[in-house]
Amino acid sequence: MDEQRSRGAGAANGSAAGATGATAAAAAAGAAPARIRPATGAVTLKQVAAEAEVSLATASRVLHRSGGREVRGPLAERVQTAAERLGYVSNPHAQALARARSSTVGLIVHDVTDPYFAAIATGAMHAAHAEGVMVMMAATFRDPELEIDYLSRLRAQGARGVLLAGSGSTDARVSGRLAEAIAAFTREGGRVAAIGARPDTHIDAVVPDNVAGARQARAHLEALGHKRIGIISGPETLLTVSQRLAGLGDGLRIIAADFTREGGYQAAKKLLAAHPGLTALIALNDLMAAGVLAAAKDAGRKVPDDLSVIGFDDLPFAADLSPALTTVRLPLRHMGERAMSLLLADPDEPSPKTIDIPVDLVTRASTAPAARR
Amino acid sequence: MDEQRSRGAGAANGSAAGATGATAAAAAAGAAPARIRPATGAVTLKQVAAEAEVSLATASRVLHRSGGREVRGPLAERVQTAAERLGYVSNPHAQALARARSSTVGLIVHDVTDPYFAAIATGAMHAAHAEGVMVMMAATFRDPELEIDYLSRLRAQGARGVLLAGSGSTDARVSGRLAEAIAAFTREGGRVAAIGARPDTHIDAVVPDNVAGARQARAHLEALGHKRIGIISGPETLLTVSQRLAGLGDGLRIIAADFTREGGYQAAKKLLAAHPGLTALIALNDLMAAGVLAAAKDAGRKVPDDLSVIGFDDLPFAADLSPALTTVRLPLRHMGERAMSLLLADPDEPSPKTIDIPVDLVTRASTAPAARR
């Protein structure tokens, strides 16, 4: 290895040497099929070029249509063949370095296990795959610091863009620092898109109409005669939560907890104990709703006869809960696709673009007319 | 090698050219050192070095402890400070290229939406994060070709390793080609680990004891007096499926379908119609089991009174199904962690290592004694 390197150095790329070199290499290859083994062990463009007896530049042009193209010279054929025979696969790092931009995009989620993000991720990955870009996925486990950290790593990596799938925070301190990181990234030509609004930043976004969804939920309940409604809320620092709360309006009993099934379970248990008169509960996401259903059961309240329950998101399992959950549906997968397409869009598209996503209430078995007491 | 040799030969007549070239380059560089603005726009090590007035190498040593370390020279301080002031973030591509190996690992799953993979991915990501490596996640959407494709891309990227989370296929053709791709990757120093056995390949693996789990499921049912048991199976080309079937033993009615909720629903519907005498159904994963429960309900069979149902995996939602599902639990997240640690292990650990994972039956409400007819 060392020897090779120093030898290469010794050759000092003499111009004439280069030309002769290529030919000689090919000849040698024919004579002794000994292999040329670069550090990584993988076949390199250089090898392909040598094999096809063309220059590096030509091989690059044929294989990666760098600069002007090479429709079908006789050389093109040779290069293609050589590449196939050798099993050439381009090295993305080298390309990224040379082009100063890679062909991967980042996808930052809070939690892979949460079906909400899984659905979005699927959509995003599909769209990315269609464009031949790879997706680097990172989970922040709900730590805002990690979100910033990953973003900067992705930036250093020359990612083409980053999709922020998790809801923004209303905490000014973190969102401020995140905004800075985003600005730094976009300043360098990176693109950032988000699912959900990011008030403080000027980036592409796919935003579901949480407010309207929440209104529908409340209207549905009121149409069924419910007057005493409780809300099982997530952390109010999440923008999604504050929007849904805003749409729900006033006069409701609110209790907050983790945005998880367990959080929903505990909160519902507490709320039901404190306010037995409630006839309906709105959980701010389906995960919590699942917990609510379990808590209701444990408390001996029949759903929907004694208690109506509504969720948000319409995750895949919502229809399998018992009773099947009435919920505000978000076209998650579609949202993921749209967001990724925003990321991959022509660089000179007008940029801070927002795509509004309508949502609608899916009525299932967990809601019924309020029982008259 | 050949190439080196030929270059050496060519150098005989090109030596002079080489010398001049080098000098000219140096002169040009000296003449216009105007601005140092890298293409990517990001701060580079070089800038940090300049700012700290030390050499590139020193900066690299301080910041990335390349080679020997630099405990606390006065220079170290300067470099650290400069790096912080400039907001330096290292470029992974450049590092990968120079080191011939990156610090990312690949994670290939069939489907992000499937909670089975989500759980594994979470474990894997946690373990990876602890080691400071990033996870590149790709979904094959169950296309074996894509699995091979991603693997080779990850290889070209110099990924440290790749975790194959999806079950292997029993189809000799694809598994053969995959085995080749794996071999090529490991030959280059990459590490590959899998969840589930991969008979034809010699790679690290974390393998759950599907056979024992299946035995427990059957034993449980038989202890409850069930004699006519049906199996809702997934595609038999999946190794996981064939193993579970093997553990279940003979004498059961088997019907196969997609390894999804919908597949389970359809298959159960069909099986129940064709063999109304069955008193218990074993679904080969929880997703299918959810479908089975729905089908049973539609067919007017009460679970567990008229029909017992067992699943596999113990996905998070299993306890929320109604009735709560009896299932063979796999410690998915733990498996993901173990697999990732295998991937990240010291390179000279004895390699094809297998970690066996015990599984156990979780008895919940979906199974009960067989009704006497």
Added chain:
DNA sequence: CTGTTAGCGCATTCAA
């Protein structure tokens, strides 16, 4: 302990 320098694999400008 610190600086110099030759590449890592590729894209791309400039010549021919």
Added chain:
DNA sequence: TTGAATGCGCTAACAG
């Protein structure tokens, strides 16, 4: 069209 040369940002010998 095609090829030679240069550099992307960084690491790792190899001097000093």
